Amino acid sequence: MGKGATSTLVTKGRGAGLATVSGPTEPPSSGEGYRDYGVNPFVTAAEDRLSTFAVDVDTASYTLARRKLLDAELPPKEAVRVEEFLNYFRYTYPAPTASDGPLAVHLDAAPSPYTPGRYLLRVGVQGRRLSVSERKPAHLTFLVDVSGSMQSPDRLPLAKRALRMLVDNLRDGDTVALVTYAGNVRRVLPPTGLEHKARIHSAIEDLSAGGSTAMASGIELAYQEAMKTLDGASVSRVVILSDGDANVGATSHEDILKTLRGHVKEGITVTTVGFGMGNYQDTMMEQLADQGNGNHYYVDSLMAARRIFQEQLGGTLEVIAQDVKLQVEFDPKQVARYRLVGYENRDIADRDFRNDRVDAGEIGSGHTVTALYELELKPGAGAGLATVRVRAKRPRGESATERTYAFPAGALARTFPEASADLRFATAVMGAAELLRRSPHAERWSLESVRDIARAATPAGNAEREEFLTLLERARPLLRGVAAR
Template sequence: MAASSRQAGVITGGKPHSSETQFERTREEQDSASGEGYRDYGVNPFVTASEDRLSTFSVDVDTASYTLVRRKLMEGSLPPKEAVRVEEFLNYFRYTYPEPAASDGPLAVHLDAAPSPFTPGRHLLRVGVQGRRLSISERKPAHLTFLVDVSGSMQSPDRLPLAKRALRMLVDNLRDGDTVALVTYAGNVRRVLAPTGMEQKARIHAAIEDLTAGGSTAMASGIELAYAEAMKTLDGGSVSRIVILSDGDANVGTTSHEEILKRIRGHVKEGITVTTVGFGMGNYQDTMMEQLADQGNGNHYYVDSLLAARRIFQEQLGGTLEVIAQDVKLQVEFDPVQVSRYRLVGYENRDIADRDFRNDRVDAGEIGSGHTVTALYEMELKPGAGEGLATVRVRAKRPRGETATERAYRFPANALASNFKDASPDLRFATAVMGAAELLRRSPHADRWSFESVREIARAATVAGNAEREEFLSLLEKARPLLRGVAAR
């Protein structure tokens, strides 16, 4: 995702980022503080529309940051601010975006806006992208290669035992025509199972059940063997995906962050995508797991419970497995006659240079079946703003395609609410999610925002029985005293 416009986390897009964004810490420096690896991508600044009317970024459907932060809060601790990625909070939740019409291709765009409840004189613009949902009969056969970390660090119940339960669940949701291969890595690598069809499901389950943890971590060698297995079933009419289950640590062989990512990049054009599923806490390498998925044209999740595994491998299996649009870029053009300033909230590590929007050689993000992408902008509007205050362009390729197609969506007059209470429940809830993420990552733009306001907005936009949103409300209750403690210091 946007790999060509940034290397190893260095942002090189076309916006004047804050000095905090330019500051990049090495993996070793980050690990010395907590044993975990995160990267600080900074916080997007406001941009004057008359000087730069274009905001360009890669889509992102990852949700790992929200799940990881949820675990931290449920255990009674604030997450490192670097662990909070606003876009992954927003994209964790479901919104009622309209499905693409038959003439729209695989994607549809929804736009709405309302006055900000946090800062007087500002408005929030929501850009929502909905991917077409494929029916079960439309899904291509899936050839999956499970690459499982069985090193000593994976012994605890929230790691390999939970990963095994997640894999069994995934296998039970596959169908005839799908295959599974299984590779493990610790001090050395092992081919546990060659590509095996669903008619031998019991054999696949038994191979997963027999996995045990112990030894050091030869991740790079494991990746090479996983790709070798995936190549055995690669063809133009099916999905080929490697699913890496790990805490992200690597300490044997080629362990350099960049060296491992280079290996992934070398295989992307073969048509094999990568999903990373993170487990564990204490030594978790978030940066490694996120960028393995980015460079492998896939998605990144974190599993803290069996419920989280069910969401990924059962409820959203189509989106997890099958890409419907690749190298998806968004470019939002603000009308400087109507918009004074704007800032994109989140997506700091998805930035793309404006000039590269139509450069089809520049990598960007993938969208799976039924996936949604949500982005929020803070704006300062001029008097009379409304119709056409922004135009959103979406550029995407078909899976394994070489040339992208582009569509434009102009902001309609009726999409601007006169006050925040008149905005749709989805926009209001997304605002609360964004506000919580900004406060948790201690964004300088949220210095005067109220956590109580975030909680009230979320509560008013939550209908009884919506489990996702009710969980978020309970999470806010966990976060409130922890954030108060930070403010008191």
Template sequence: MRGSSSGSVSANEAAIILGGKRAEPTSAELIRRSAQRGAPSGDAESSSEPSAASFKDYGVNPFVTAQEDRLSTFAVDVDTASYTLTRRILMSGSLPPREAVRVEEMLNYFRYTYPEPTPSDGPFAVHLDAAPSPFTQGRHLLRVGVQGKRLSLAERKPAHLTFLVDVSGSMQSPDRLPLAKRALRMLVDNLRDGDTVALVTYAGAVRRVLPPTGMERKALIHAAIEDLTASGSTAMGSGIALAYEEAMKTLDGTSTSRVIILSDGDANVGKTSHEEILKAIRGFVKEGITLTTVGFGMSNYKDTMMEQLANQGNGNNFYVDSLMAARRVFQEQLGGTLEVIAQDVKIQVEFDPKQVTRYRLIGYENRAIADQSFRDDRVDAGELGSGHTVTALYELELEPDAGEGLATVRVRAKKPRGTTASERAYRFHASALAKTFKAAPADLRFATAVMGAAELFRRSPHAEAWSLEAVQEMARAATPAGNAEREEFLALLAQARPLMRSVAAR
């Protein structure tokens, strides 16, 4: 992390982020301080971090003519890694690589006030609304929102967790293994009686540090975490095999079993190819063991590896750059991180071609599912955790007098460890179509701002005429006083503006 003259977070602020004794500022305050010092000189589009960081470009969804294809099908995604990565890169004084920005993960980072499911809804409820687009005259935006049921602490099943920690030499810096250790201690402190923790590490070799250990021996777990040190190369594939071996020891039908990988995603010894490592975990998914990946570091961060591991392991992908981010994942959203309430969740939106001329799904490029696979229960899809929300936005070109029934949303999902999915349909009602963007619900307006920023950051061809200034205005108008999460986003947009102007000027 560079010094304060460069426009990145200062050493004192870094100490606060990593858990120093000074009072912890909000992310928005850190972003404002960084912006006040000014962005670094040079090519604004070139990342300040070495180019060894790895991202995959999934492209940008095109418009589809509803008359030719009225169905849009995708798997839900509750990952949030892309937002945290984008935030960190912007705070360092650079624009993110376009392939690092996944619109759905930006959208799903934020909390929206969807009504809770009723008993008749089952594990989740679906909510639809729409409004004229503030970006392109003559177009509309449709929001599809899914709200998962929030389970109480008493309802949560016992959790058997296996921590797989990368202790290779690349994890030495303060924002990697030291931060990962603090995050793990936080997670352990939020577990309860009946939960267990196993600990496996990998570097040039793998090591079983702790067998499954109950919370009555919490001090032993903390001590084992504290003793972790980084050195050597990275045998990720062997580490994954041993972690699942430990997870199998506590696998039963009445508890949650999850492997949690904490790494920068690098794998340079042993089974290093993506396919070899992904293949190693597919069989365990059928056994009922889920996988969460938590990324750390930046200079050689392998985003693609961490995202695909989570996708194949039926779990979530997060990125942690601070104790604030760790607290969000391992404390505030612990229920959703640990407890799956629905699996293989697929969404299919059917547009009425008499009312919708063209549409495009904004984001979810790497979550697309063939329309004919929607009712094929063998096809893997996304998982929904306790209290999780999923938000998707469509850009539409409507026929005159569109409204009632312009879209029907079908959601198909299995119960945890189930084999057969059930399906429910939700019809769009004309009353959910706002006459103007300003008249739309604040949550829809804020989600539109987040989507707009993501489209600009990834240099989407659909956003060539959009402006970050307009995004700022709509985000500000949809941010109630005291909403720290949205205030952070506003500060991030302020940090990004001079960087965007610098690129536009070239």
């Protein structure tokens, strides 16, 4: 995809055959690359009782929107992915038991505070958190964009600080390799153990920006380095730090993704970390992580880097379940209509749920996944209104195992204020994302009600949620300006 290009999908994701609903069209910021995946429609349960999608634990969309709002600018609606807003925040889901395996599922629901007569169903997945002693050795290859577009303080200088932080949180037995790309590619550091931490820090510190961008060639060299330490007893991951721009060599979106797909089966995963504004290629970075069986983050500050590379390092580095698919089956006797809010680019055809050759999402150590459905229920709905099936492979496994979870009788709150604080806060996050992407389903919703819901579900001292309240205040005049046009 070229700079500033967008494309609008008019079918539901990967072949399920349902039309999406599009909201008002507004161009993305000049020079930046986003893709419009549409908005999921309501589905009649009697006609199609199954909703199937791949999990997503990316968070880039939220931090990118935060950067825009703090700069007094609305994020392009194409940049707002509801699932990445939801999955940025921490929720208290029960940890998996020994019988659960690596994942546990939590279900709850409540009347919607936005639309009278509708309900919200939350599907929460909690990944098992590995202890420090359980974490496998990590062999990381840093692929750093040092092209001229990375010169500003919020790009390469911030990326260098993030990498130094990551190195300081690694341990004995881990290794680091460093590859850079600009007009050409360079092997700066071969795989180097943490006993040579000073050498690693020095190599990072010496990086400087200048030149054009040969991303595809950089990916090839990074994989060559990663292959040197690949074995069945450790984690091998390429960490790409870039603004996603590419203008030398195989620069088309599809050509670069093809380069990546050729290496995925070798067992090397990818983390993409985006930096900068103005020419940021969100679609490229998100799809690199998707095709590379990894996660996509956007770093707008040292705080964001600390969250990824220090506080949540285990989940960033180590996959505990791969090709994770969720299938929600709605009981047509209890559910009239439903819609999945978000996950438009993670849709999987219902027939492919048990097809283990179909790629899906990955969950890292301690990761959580949250999805919200908007429902129209029939009288007397309750226990069994939905059944969730989770299908996942062990890391590098060939066949998946499947578990089933039925909606329990006590999980439906009588009123929204009686719902758990976590469900209420997730409802606020979803509402904000729907308004920011100008979803046609949210035309009668208000940011004021979103703010009130979030405030009531934010305990004192919760900095993550308090920051969200601040962003809502930043968004209010900007959204009013859009509505007035």
